[in-house]
Amino acid sequence: MARAVLIRLCFMLALVGLLTGLGAARAEPMQAGAMRIGIHPDRTRFVVELPGPVEFQAFTQAEPYRVVLDLADIKVTRPLPPPGGLIGGVQLDGVSGPGSRLLLDTKGPFKVAAIAIYPPSAGLPHRLVLDLVEVAAAGFVAKPPPNRLSPREAGRAPAATNAPRPPAAKRPTAKPVIVLDPGHGGVDPGTVGVGGMHEKDLVLDYALELRRRLERTGRYRVVMTRERDIFLRLSERVDVARKTNAQLFISLHADSIGSAEFRGGAVYTLSETASDEEAAALAAKENKADLLGGVPLDDRDNQVTSILIDLAQRETMNYSARFTNLLLPELAERNVAMRPKPHRFAGFRVLKAPDVPSVLLELGYLSNRQDAQFVTSAAGRAAIVAAVVEAIDRYFTEKRN
Ligand SMILES: [Zn+2]
Structure with a gap:
């Protein structure tokens, strides 16, 4: 039986002025930038560059092991990054509406060690960073990722x-x-x-x-x-x-x-x-x-x-x-x-x-x-x-x- 949705994650950042400003004039959905997979000794990192802070949700599934990543109001375009580290494949799944859904199939059980949108730095734009760590099958359990913020809190910086x-x-x-x-x-x-x-x-x-x-x-x-x-x-x-x-x-x-x-x-x-x-x-x-x-x-x-x-x-x-x-x-x-x-x-x-x-x-x-x-x-x-x-x-x- 498929392990159903485990994690619901919602992340909205402030900068309302920026978003509403763009939103009013924008006919086409915003485009995501480059995607890449980074392989580190202790984790596999998936990165999507973004035009700004966006709302997203992440879920995990067990059969097959995967992370489902929904980006609101963002069009993800190919090329998709090749597999690497714990990630055995990246697919783009059609969703209705202006958003995009990415499926990250993993080579085995994992946990989401971190997920967050980083602000621009060192010449890089906003980007969503997702860190996956390999775990034993018994360790794959419902667990909110460490960087989770509720929408209510996200508007104000701690x-x-x-x-x-x-x-x-x-x-x-x-x-x-x-x-x-x-x-x-x-x-x-x-x-x-x-x-x-x-x-x-x-x-x-x-x-x-x-x-x-x-x-x-x-x-x-x-x-x-x-x-x-x-x-x-x-x-x-x-x-x-x-x-x-x-x-x-x-x-x-x-x-x-x-x-x-x-x-x-x-x-x-x-x-x-x-x-x-x-x-x-x-x-x-x-x-x-x-x-x-x-x-x-x-x-x-x-x-x-x-x-x-x-x-x-x-x-x-x-x-x-x-x-x-x-x-x-x-x-x-x-x-x-x-x-x-x-x-x-x-x-x-x-x-x-x-x-x-x-x-x-x-x-x-x-x-x-x-x-x-x-x-x-x-x-x-x-x-x-x-x-x-x-x-x-x-x-x-x-x-x-
Ligand atoms: Zn006390």
Whole structure:
């Protein structure tokens, strides 16, 4: 039985002025430019040059294995690129209306590692870039590609997102991308500590310092989900990790609780089942951040649930745990107070990028005087930041070897 449509992807970019301007005067549909297939050690890349940002949808099928790519309002003309890498053939399928449908047959099961429209750069026009990675048959499952944006969000650029990177082929020595995510911001202050310290300000300060320290090594590219006091929805934070092809995502938080004696930091990774009630309560509290910003929960949560059972997600979770196992001893070595069981699990929405190992670091309890004093002190910040930098170095050294 054919595996039916797995992915529906819709991508509309702003530039309404440009499109409506063209649309009003245009009798003929716009033409797509050159197409090509790039073969890289870890992926096969399909590229279509475009006259501008266009709406597109992508689906995947299992029998035969293929990606169906629909481009709205664009005529794709021959020649079609010859097969290459994982792509066994490219066909043009007729569709009614002004759009085009491309069928990319693959030589076996695959996953869509990335799909996005890149803006013009280095003399190249707008182009749609689709990256496919070979997987085992069991790994071919329903999964939205990492660069997915809902039409609702696509019109506004996430505040702290960098422009998409040019194709990896041009950056053979690309540094690993690390996304730092200071929790909360704007209308959402997070928790308020004993000295009146707002969690959102504390974690931004940590993230900025961590960025400085990581950039100083020259080994990483650091992207911040926010670098100012602004509100970001949780899915926007996850999208930053996906769009930058991040190799590590670190969300920074600090907690507070009714009992002033409670103290110690913790590192959380994603799990369908929380490690205990307190972990579940914390995740529920953090997941409510969107409501504070007046953002309704979107349909993405349902898709995320299905992602959770997927093998790729499990592999990502293993890497998240591996990073946690490197980070905890570094924190302990620097006398950072930690919870008795410092590696904890819960369903934090912000940790749900399927392809990006992600952890959430709780610096400590702002409701506890000692913790609040430690994490707001220069020495405390230096200790925690140094521990994270060391753990990142170890993590990427291990990955290379
Ligand atoms: Zn928080």
